[in-house]
Amino acid sequence: MWDYTDKVLDHFKNPRNVGIIENADGTGQVGSLICGDALKLTIKVNKETEVIEDIKFQTFGCASAIASSSVLTEMAKGKTLTEASKITNQDIANALGSLPEAKMHCSVMGMEALEAAIKSYRQGGKPVVFEQAQESKLICQCFNVTEETILKAIHANNLKTVEDVTHFTKAGGACGKCKGAIQEILNKVLACEIPQKKQEEKKPFSALTIVEKIKAIENVLNTEIKPQLNRDGGSIELVDLNGNIVTVRLLGGCAACIASQMTLKNFVGKTLQEKLDKNLEVKQA
Amino acid sequence: MKVIYLDNNATTRTLPEVLQKMGPYFTDFYGNASSIHTFGGSNKHVIEKARAQVAALLNSDAEEIIFTSGGTEGDSTAIFSAVNSYPQKKHIITSAVEHPAVLEVCRFLASHGYRLDIIGVDEFGRFNMEQYKKALDEDTAIVTTMWANSETGTIFPIKEIAELAHAKGALFHTDAVQAAGKIPTDVKDINADFVSISSHKIHGPKGMGALYIKQGTRFMPFMRGGHQENLRRAGTENVPNIVGFGYAAEIALQHLPEYQTHVKPLRDLLEKELLKEIPDVKINGDVKNRLPNTLNMSFGYIEGESILMFLDEEGVCASSGSACTTGSLEPSHVLRAMGVPFQFAHGSIRFSLSRFTTLEEIQTVIKILPDIIARLRAISPFKKGL
Numbered sequence A: 001m002w003d004y005t006d007k008v009l010d011h012f013k014n015p016r017n018v019g020i021i022e023n024a025d026g027t028g029q030v031g032s033l034i035c036g037d038a039l040k041l042t043i044k045v046n047k048e049t050e051v052i053e054d055i056k057f058q059t060f061g062c063a064s065a066i067a068s069s070s071v072l073t074e075m076a077k078g079k080t081l082t083e084a085s086k087i088t089n090q091d092i093a094n095a096l097g098s099l100p101e102a103k104m105h106c107s108v109m110g111m112e113a114l115e116a117a118i119k120s121y122r123q124g125g126k127p128v129v130f131e132q133a134q135e136s137k138l139i140c141q142c143f144n145v146t147e148e149t150i151l152k153a154i155h156a157n158n159l160k161t162v163e164d165v166t167h168f169t170k171a172g173g174a175c176g177k178c179k180g181a182i183q184e185i186l187n188k189v190l191a192c193e194i195p196q197k198k199q200e201e202k203k204p205f206s207a208l209t210i211v212e213k214i215k216a217i218e219n220v221l222n223t224e225i226k227p228q229l230n231r232d233g234g235s236i237e238l239v240d241l242n243g244n245i246v247t248v249r250l251l252g253g254c255a256a257c258i259a260s261q262m263t264l265k266n267f268v269g270k271t272l273q274e275k276l277d278k279n280l281e282v283k284q285a
Numbered sequence B: 001m002k003v004i005y006l007d008n009n010a011t012t013r014t015l016p017e018v019l020q021k022m023g024p025y026f027t028d029f030y031g032n033a034s035s036i037h038t039f040g041g042s043n044k045h046v047i048e049k050a051r052a053q054v055a056a057l058l059n060s061d062a063e064e065i066i067f068t069s070g071g072t073e074g075d076s077t078a079i080f081s082a083v084n085s086y087p088q089k090k091h092i093i094t095s096a097v098e099h100p101a102v103l104e105v106c107r108f109l110a111s112h113g114y115r116l117d118i119i120g121v122d123e124f125g126r127f128n129m130e131q132y133k134k135a136l137d138e139d140t141a142i143v144t145t146m147w148a149n150s151e152t153g154t155i156f157p158i159k160e161i162a163e164l165a166h167a168k169g170a171l172f173h174t175d176a177v178q179a180a181g182k183i184p185t186d187v188k189d190i191n192a193d194f195v196s197i198s199s200h201k202i203h204g205p206k207g208m209g210a211l212y213i214k215q216g217t218r219f220m221p222f223m224r225g226g227h228q229e230n231l232r233r234a235g236t237e238n239v240p241n242i243v244g245f246g247y248a249a250e251i252a253l254q255h256l257p258e259y260q261t262h263v264k265p266l267r268d269l270l271e272k273e274l275l276k277e278i279p280d281v282k283i284n285g286d287v288k289n290r291l292p293n294t295l296n297m298s299f300g301y302i303e304g305e306s307i308l309m310f311l312d313e314e315g316v317c318a319s320s321g322s323a324c325t326t327g328s329l330e331p332s333h334v335l336r337a338m339g340v341p342f343q344f345a346h347g348s349i350r351f352s353l354s355r356f357t358t359l360e361e362i363q364t365v366i367k368i369l370p371d372i373i374a375r376l377r378a379i380s381p382f383k384k385g386l
């Protein structure tokens, strides 16, 4: 059960401005049946003042999708196109009190549909389907989300993790194969925020001192291997390094697991070989 | 508001008479069954009585039953026991429509070096026997497929699946969590090696279940520690829950025929009337071979969570395979595996009845649902005409 605010429930049960405006001045659409939510907005615009005199919606989706659309029509009505185009997904969520994290994409959809409807008006009224900027790279194939949309969401909502991005844009929510790409985008954004020391020229692993080697191995363990093992309830620690023999100890769930030998060889060993040196061998303490 | 509870595949009401039997084991007879003193030690007999009651529901011997903390633990125990007992075998088989308690264990093993074959289903949710036959080989440690599907009620031909597994020397486990108490579950007849069931789906307490382990099957415990359950499942016995579960199993067996005489006719009535009253509806599952209590329907052009919320307003509890209800963004993996088109998967609703469901309750749903559907379709951009 979701924790919906009374505002969300009210707009869901008594949606305002439902329907289609005949001979609308602008029509914007976003989403599809496949995604599980879709919104169609039609607007009537005063040609002189550019005030949105009427706005109606139709929505396919969950309670928060319907509520987001409904509250959006209330917010946009009476505003000029310029004012209306400044409505963000955060404004929509705020107007509803709040939305559950995992439902934030519903408010994003509202913002996008309005953007499309305004564009449609500017282009003479022909319906416009919201599209991600063409030149932007497609990141999530499952939900058709581009880099630009993800970047926008990250900046507007101060997102920090892949999970956040999924909640706001859906990207990464299905097959998950784009999660790596999303993480890279996040890394770039976060790197801009926190100026990082310039990377030193990379020395081959074999040329490192023993302390540097251990640091390098621990780095790979921490960034590549531990997160994976943590998901299975386990962890790993570095015990020793002797020549090319890396001795590790599996902890928690991994220690008890019968598949641990395979984890060591296939996953830990391979990752270290790929990231550092192909001659490395992994042993259990 | 009166609650109309049509979500019995999710969980069931603990029967008052079951609760009553459990009570004294919290307050009066709270001793540890492993103790030497009579006060605690006599609880052993209580546990053994419950074991016999659960065994009767499965037509097994009492010694073949161990108590677990639920269906999930039974599933994990069976699968890990099989792979641990046959460490040279590196292949497992399951189906695409299993409960996460099975699927996630299989995926875990797959990410740790096991070959995993996930057998698909057809549009009615029927097991792909040909694909299965091809996947089986001498390296297969265990085949695990559910008896009946929680979402659609579709019943798998597990006797045949078990026979083929055995012919290749593989063990066979079935998750009978949804089948138990709704259809006859004779584990001798199907010749399974492991069968897991759960108490809270048969009007017993939650956090309780059992695993059937066929006599002579190699076994490795999942929970290690004390000597309980004949060294097969460590941990101080949850006596109140065991008592409640045993009694619930006995009652379930007694009332099993009612699923055919009372529940099925109500389910069929609901199905027939909704099909008649509402256009653009599709039934999900194998209508010819389905649990008597389960009805899974898809309503075109609208989304399941919205339907559930309006039903909830009227006190009707059901569930949906729509993405929005689960918090994930993808609709039900069961419906997707069946190739149900996205729009129908998002608009799916599952009603699951119990033997306490009344005609009046079903008539209420038949009365209110068409309006709810019409109301949501009026908002939907996809509904043509109207």
Ligand SMILES: Cc1ncc(COP(=O)(O)O)c(C=O)c1O
Residues within 6 Å of the ligand: B009, B010, B069, B070, B071, B072, B073, B099, B101, B146, B150, B175, B177, B178, B198, B199, B200, B207, B208, B209
């Ligand atoms: C088919 C199936 N298997 C396993 C489970 C898990 O059982 P439990 O909740 O007792 O762990 C359920 C119930 O959610 C189920 O429907």
Ligand code: FES
Residues within 6 Å of the ligand: A139, A140, A141, A142, A143, A171, A172, A173, A174, A175, A176, A177, A178, A179
């Ligand atoms: S590509 Fe993004 S979830 Fe599948």
